[in-house]
Amino acid sequence: MSLRQQIEAKIQARVSSAHLEVINESHLHSGPPDAESHFRIIIVSDSFEGVSLVERHRTINEILREEFQAGLHALSLRTHTSEEWKAIQGNVPPPPPCHGGSKISLEQE
Secondary structure, eight states: OOHHHHHHHHHHHHSOOSEEEEEEOGGGSSSOTTOOOEEEEEEEOGGGTTOOHHHHHHHHHHHTHHHHHTTOOEEEEEEEOHHHHHHTTTOOOOOOOOOTTOSSOGGGO
């Protein structure tokens, strides 16, 4: 099972969600082509109703504690309730470009 699949399964087991995307963005960062170190998670769950953004993120980070200990480097989290998801019509901005740790010099861009 890939790390992406493992992350997805763990979240599905602990958070009831109407929508869940686990996207491997490791290729946008320095590292080998088959890396599994950077992920973007988009999750829509009514269990987030009345829960602060910080607490939503803590929930997901806690679920994935073992993965972080085993080498998961970074998560980009988008956590929404169904109403919030409806309000943004499922439009999530793209991730910002990564310059940290990149082998590409900023002058070359």
